[in-house]
Amino acid sequence: MTERNPDIAATSGWTPRDIRALVDVKTGTLDPRIYCDEELYRIELEQIFARSWLFLAHRSQIPKAGDFFTTYMGEDPVIVSRQKDGSVAAFLNQCRHRGMRLSRLDHGNAKYFTCSYHGWSYDSAGKLVNVPMEKNGYCSKLNKAEWGAVRVPRIAEYKGLIFGCWDAEAPELDAYLGDAKFYIDVMFDRSDAGTEVWGGVHKWVIPCNWKFAAEQFCSDMYHAPLSHMSAILAVLPDGVPPEAAQWPTEGLQWRSPNAGHGTGFHTPDDQGQLLAAIVGSSVAQYLMESRPRVAERLGNARTTAVNGAHMTIFPTCSFLPGINTLRVWHPRGPNEIEVWALAIVDADAPQDVKDTWGQGITRSFSPAGLFEQDDGENWIEVQRVLRGARARRQPFNMQMGLGNEKSDDRFPGPLSYVFSEAAARGLYTRWARMMAGESHAELARPHEGVS
Ligand code: FES
Ligand SMILES: [Fe+2]
Numbered sequence: 001m002t003e004r005n006p007d008i009a010a011t012s013g014w015t016p017r018d019i020r021a022l023v024d025v026k027t028g029t030l031d032p033r034i035y036c037d038e039e040l041y042r043i044e045l046e047q048i049f050a051r052s053w054l055f056l057a058h059r060s061q062i063p064k065a066g067d068f069f070t071t072y073m074g075e076d077p078v079i080v081s082r083q084k085d086g087s088v089a090a091f092l093n094q095c096r097h098r099g100m101r102l103s104r105l106d107h108g109n110a111k112y113f114t115c116s117y118h119g120w121s122y123d124s125a126g127k128l129v130n131v132p133m134e135k136n137g138y139c140s141k142l143n144k145a146e147w148g149a150v151r152v153p154r155i156a157e158y159k160g161l162i163f164g165c166w167d168a169e170a171p172e173l174d175a176y177l178g179d180a181k182f183y184i185d186v187m188f189d190r191s192d193a194g195t196e197v198w199g200g201v202h203k204w205v206i207p208c209n210w211k212f213a214a215e216q217f218c219s220d221m222y223h224a225p226l227s228h229m230s231a232i233l234a235v236l237p238d239g240v241p242p243e244a245a246q247w248p249t250e251g252l253q254w255r256s257p258n259a260g261h262g263t264g265f266h267t268p269d270d271q272g273q274l275l276a277a278i279v280g281s282s283v284a285q286y287l288m289e290s291r292p293r294v295a296e297r298l299g300n301a302r303t304t305a306v307n308g309a310h311m312t313i314f315p316t317c318s319f320l321p322g323i324n325t326l327r328v329w330h331p332r333g334p335n336e337i338e339v340w341a342l343a344i345v346d347a348d349a350p351q352d353v354k355d356t357w358g359q360g361i362t363r364s365f366s367p368a369g370l371f372e373q374d375d376g377e378n379w380i381e382v383q384r385v386l387r388g389a390r391a392r393r394q395p396f397n398m399q400m401g402l403g404n405e406k407s408d409d410r411f412p413g414p415l416s417y418v419f420s421e422a423a424a425r426g427l428y429t430r431w432a433r434m435m436a437g438e439s440h441a442e443l444a445r446p447h448e449g450v451s
Helices: 006-011 016-021 038-049 173-177 180-188 210-219 229-235 272-279 281-289 291-298 300-304 351-364 370-385 422-435
Strands: 054-058 067-073 076-082 088-092 107-109 112-114 121-123 128-130 154-158 161-165 195-206 252-255 262-266 307-313 317-320 325-331 337-346 406-408 411-417
Touching: 016 422, 038 325, 038 422, 054 067, 054 076, 054 195, 054 325, 076 161, 088 154, 112 128, 154 173, 154 180, 173 180, 180 300, 180 307, 195 351, 195 370, 210 252, 210 262, 210 307, 210 317, 210 325, 210 337, 210 370, 210 422, 229 272, 229 370, 252 422, 262 422, 272 281, 272 351, 281 291, 281 351, 291 300, 337 351, 351 370, 411 422
Parallel strands: none
Antiparallel strands: 054 161, 067 076, 067 107, 076 088, 112 121, 121 128, 154 161, 195 337, 252 262, 252 411, 262 307, 307 317, 317 325, 325 337, 406 411
């Protein structure tokens, strides 16, 4: 076994063997210290966030040369910037002189980024181009070529989603996503025009570990009928009986064989009323009317048998096809996340549909979103409970659907019943394998024992 970062074992009490023991997929148990241990968090920043493909921005956020968007890769601030040749560059949002944040804007258009501390200037690709007092102060001896902002070496895009990765050994994004692409397309490949971001980015901080959020969007349809019941009843139009809020029971869950991605959805086509209540009836009608042309592109199964879906691309990019919220769970220590939520709409939808959609997404999934609050409340309370010395020693149960995977000709597998924790077992196995230091060549092998 290659130890990718041997100093982790040397500088923390956690050995790769200890870390692997935190996730036991054979018995379906999980050690809750993965959510609250400071040292594990420090290891995560190195082993997960510095080695995974991370969502940076949607293409529509930086359409023109010079457009930039500032975001994070784990806790590292980065600037994502559209270049003159149409390509995308990303680099650490950190001046090489004394480390000041180069840009404190959320987004904008700039030829240069000038540090507000002493004035070093970088171009839109991060190259250092101007240094005050270069001649007198540095005696013209400063080699500016060596002091550019640190570039993110790997940038790739899939259907408008721009990802970055620090690790030269990571597989290509396309291979990393694998069959996840089949499911991503449900939301992001409905037409040649693709999608765009509606409005800005909602950002808020909640005191919980990032894995609660990532896991829920990956694998947890189970919470929806109960946790969201009051929200569902609240959004049902007058005159619709409460029985209409009955949660469907049929559906499928998919987990990535080795990469930690996952999705779940209902196969019966009976969520129109609920979708109309959440995002607006004109949006539901638009989605219904666009079905024939979408079916030509994606086929019938993905047009009619993927309903009410949730999805996570490991580690922290999650979305809900149909409702169309997209979010990143930026980690901020073991006990806190910064949620960044974007509303995604079809780029070629009529403007009034886009606006209704964006407002519907905001009403349901945003800092004040009716459904969002249900989720955040659960994650925050679990995190609070884990402050207890005894509480953090009790293993969690993730046995739902253990050993019950199945196949369906319409969808790539491995598949299980929609109410299952197979994708969670996949996500935590990926987490444990990366945390234990497996190389990307090793990580390319399917998870053993996960079902
Ligand atoms: S820290 Fe940026 S110029 Fe000094
Ligand atoms: Fe939820």
